[in-house]
Amino acid sequence: MKQQVLKALANPARIFYVPYSLAILNFAVQFIVFLIVFVISLLIYKTNTPVSPLYFLVSVCVVHMILAAFSKKDPQLGQILSARIQLLKKRVSRRLAA
Secondary structure, eight states: OHHHHHHHHHSOOEETTEEHHHHHHHHHHHHHHHHHHHHHHHHHHTTOOOOOHHHHHHHHHHHHHHHHHHHHHOTTHHHHHHHHHHHHHTTOOHHHHO
């Protein structure tokens, strides 16, 4: 039983070599940025918008590859970032968080 628990902690869930939480966060942030850019371009150009969804897909893939490279070095990257976010929410100073 202990071996299964240790294995689950050592190897977090992944989506194409990126920890699950980071992959979902990447997609959500990129999608929100795309929507904001798309709406702004609609407001500026009215009907003809130069923004293509292809830019969105390419940027998601590029950032995902970067995250995969970093998470290969440090497999607990998603957990480290979520712990940092929790510390920021609690307003813990950086000296204590390091």
